[in-house]
Amino acid sequence: MASYDVIIIGGGPGGYVCAIRCAQLGLKTAVVEGRESLGGTCLNVGCIPSKALLHATHQLHEAEVNFARMGLVGKAPSVNWEKMQAFKADVVAQNTRGIEFLFKKNKIDWLKGWGTIPAAGKVKVGEEVHEARAIVIATGSEPATIPGVEIDEKTVVSSTGALSLPKIPKRMVVIGAGVIGLELGSVYARLGAEVTVVEYLDHITPGMDGEISKTFQRTLKKQGLNFVLGAAVEGVEALKTKARVNYTLRKDGTKATAEGDVVLVATGRRAFTRGLGLETLGVKTDARGVIEVDSHWRTSVPGIYAIGDCIPGPMLAHKAEDEGMAVAEVIAGRAGHVNYGVIPSVIYTHPEVAAVGKTEEELKEEGRAYKVGKFSFMGNGRAKAALAAEGFVKILADAETDRILGAHILGPSAGEMIHELCVAMEFGAAAEDVALTCHAHPTFSEAVREAALACGDGPIHA
Template identity: 75%
Template sequence: MADYDVIVIGSGPGGYVCAIRCAQLGLKTACVEGRDTLGGTCLNVGCIPSKALLHATHSLHEAEHNFATMGLKGKAPSVDWKQMLAYKDDVVATNTKGIEFLFKKNKVDWIKGWGKISGKGEVTVGDETHKAKNIVIATGSEASSLPGVEIDEKTVVTSTGALELGKIPKKLVVIGAGVIGLEMGSVYARLGSEVTVVEYLDHITPGMDAEVGKQFQKLLKKQGMDFILGAAVQGVEALKTKAKVSYKLKKDDSEEVLDADVVLVATGRRPFTDGLGLKEAGVNVTDRGVVEVDHWKTNVDGIWAIGDATPGPMLAHKAEDEGMAVAESIAGQAGHVNYDVIPSVIYTTPEVAAVGKTEEQLKDEGRNYKVGKFSFMGNARAKAVFQGDGFVKILSDKDTDRILGVHIIGPSAGDLIHEACVAMEFGAAAEDLARTCHAHPTFSEAVREAALACGDGPIHM
């Protein structure tokens, strides 16, 4: 008889959510985790600590640039870097302990150690083998590097090392203009670092709506971040206390060198699936380590996979949704994830958020669409808090008015986007948003105004 109905390998957002939901549905559940704390990359060295530093440095920016205007006079605060890191660590500890409490509350067993599938329905952790009717792979991802670039997490770092630098660098070079690179780059730019972002493509944030991306880059440049686009990094030479980044510009093949105190390699992530015994178990895995799935089922009966280990965007909330869907599927219910309504957010200031199609995607599909836009400069609340930069952009079907995509750059964009998510989940038209009363004064009024712009026009522009 199996020890468990379900063993989840990995306790990140996908894994711990899956384990808790399984337990709630009456399944005897265990979660395997080798870290000293639960929560995976996201809670320990990813989403949560980076947001703590983003908040701390945004508060510093407010004190340095806006307090005096509001009549808050006095000496600007100095930065105690060790204390800021301690604050970040406290935030992490509070969240990871919270997951441990939830495991105990829901009677999920934490099997401490690194797990490996060792046979049909078997997971070996250390010297012990546990049996389960179902095994869920939720091992997440790890930072990927470039050929010839050696990571030491001191001078040449991934996002993990960038969260615990010994001191604030004078010069920071960020390789990659994706979400992680721009978030961490903005943290250090606010702390006074000279930040240069080197990107292979000719634009930042691959996959983002182009109009939003251009505005985003302008605002980040205004905040002190420099960008070298269309540049292929050739190598990183780590010296005793500094580093040299060599790159080649694609437009003319000229080679340049940048000096840096710290180099952040933010060139994406790859599934963390090595050493799990997947191939030995017969599970189909691509050359990149991605587990092949069909409705979260692998080709081996009783083995499931979710989150960053599987195809699709590497987003914590995507993994959470899949974790709940797998739990419900194992319990005999109808697990469901709407992959067309998964939002993405960049937590800089201003924030950037999106859901659904970009304008470029709609053009490629030959879709007839309308664009409704509204600038936050027309939003009273945004202007009152020095955040009038940015806009809301709604894309709707030209014939049916159904919302196809929403893109926001501005204050609280990461929260505002969920109004669009709910609307799209229910197949709403832009007019439905436009006819819904929004409280005044709120940032959310900008969403309504953009919806009005899909029709007869906004009121405040």
């Protein structure tokens, strides 16, 4: 039996970041992980492999659509799916090996296997029981499905199966118009598949600012994605060589079907907490298995903490990382903090979508007086030079104080540009503070400054 200051169950972004921070703070640390490689869903079958495919297929799109406009004339490249899959696998391997290196560098033990908690202060891995002063549950989440839809990872797939299809489908039906469905739908649309997205709501990207959502949908439609909105999926029939999605249109009760070689079920994710022994321990969870924690990530059982996708809040890798660092500080006797009001979200399509803070709809619901500053990338020189002038920056600021309350970007490198506004919000900045900050020319980021100027006397280039 080995004894540790901290044992973390789960080697994903929340778990491995927590482990490294614990080790940096002088705590003897171990991580329990049953996968063959570290990094959790994100590095193995989520964020990283999907970004590899998004990047590769975006290059294909540029070659097919924009190269000739720039004077790059020649035959468009053909797709070697096996090589693209190998590229994706290599990207994943580089990242997961990097985590192993960091574990060795920080003297963190990897307890290989699946963990359970037989009692407070004890973690069982295989036949071995290890002791720890603190236990952190960082077990993440798994794909969720809906009644009447059974995932076989062949014809009816989750995001995991969609990343490693044996061949590019001619037709794909995506159930769910959230981040995962739109990113992977974009990948296969660029590869030539006819993609139909079926969504229960009457709009895409639930929770997104409404104006951004509508513009984003029009953009994706121009790229070849078809949308069936307000459709309640009743079931999926897996046929011999295809699958049929049966749905009812909510507005009038019309029944219809959509067929594809592959059906991607992208209806969200659920906390992965089963098998840990939480009920026996008395760790409180809700009906969906989400672990209840206090403001310091402590569960109802002393000495047991939880972070990431298995607790309330957005299921985002960077949210889990922030919580991992914060809970490490708490365990080490310091003050750990996460500002949940400033957690950005990004959709890695092209153009990208990024957001932080409040949407216009939320501010209206709160009855808060606000002002809007917007600037189109059509007025941005760098965007026009890159043939990427679609979209806009939108900043929401308090009507009285000018303090930035939210920001939303649809455009090139939106996922990088959003962080200027995250930093601004973290320090309580006003839109005027961003507007008065010199931005290099020509850059995409100038559109952020122009949107900030639009919260005042007006932008320069519009």
